[in-house]
Amino acid sequence: MSAAVFSWPVRVYYEDTDAGGVVYHANYLKFMERARSEWIRDLGFCLEQVSADLGVVFVVRSSNLEYLRPARLSEMLRVEVSPAAVGRASLTLDQVVRAEGGQACVTATIGLVCVDAITFRPAALPQQIRDAFNQYGEDVR
Template identity: 40%
Template sequence: MTDTNDTGLLGYIEGKRHIFPLMVFYEDTDAGGVVYHANYLAFAERARSAMLNLLGFSNRSVAERHKVAIAVRHCTLDFRRAARLEDRLIVESRLIKLGGASLGFEQKIMRDDELLVVIEIYLACMSLQELRAQRLPEELRMAYATYLDVNED
């Protein structure tokens, strides 16, 4: 049984940012030991899911309770440097947009202080039944509103 009170695996919130540490495993890399480009999206997804859990929700609970899912609407990645096998990385997530039915994040993937990838991703709240945009559940919107950060560093 999973201990849902163990937040160590979920990273932590620092100010308005979520910090999610991870290690690059063999399965994340290509034959040369370099992280395969699509896996940066997986790292970012894990970080957003972990943040959601720290806010007191899970993707499953949101789907079951509100009959909605959060789906990717638009995404851009700016690759600056490659990560390699067994690197220790940090995914730093910052909520930059909170709309009626949408969320926007800037996510930075770093090795120590070295910026590797910048991801800007916009998500839409979708009705599971009709597969159409639907307003974010109010309790979820309120939880995220605390972390809205429109200031650039």
């Protein structure tokens, strides 16, 4: 799936770094989560309303990260999100955390599953969410 890219700014704060002054590896996952949440909001959905109105939530099923260069205290980063594949109840996203100059710090493939908000069993992606994904790439119906 070829897709447009959503980008979200993140500044590195002291709390994000380790004793060496670089972003602690697990914090990149937090940055990516924030960008995914803002991407969904940019598509016109609030995650709380998706759960309440549509009865589904998204859970991370898998994550594969490659660390390429360290990010440091006070650095401004851009966290990118783009859909790579959409299934009946799943979504694979490509994410990149970039430094100010555009160099990739971390690349990731994140697998999400749409599940029923009560039973946590897989559930089909709601059509209105599928329709919104279309602005980021090929038709995903």
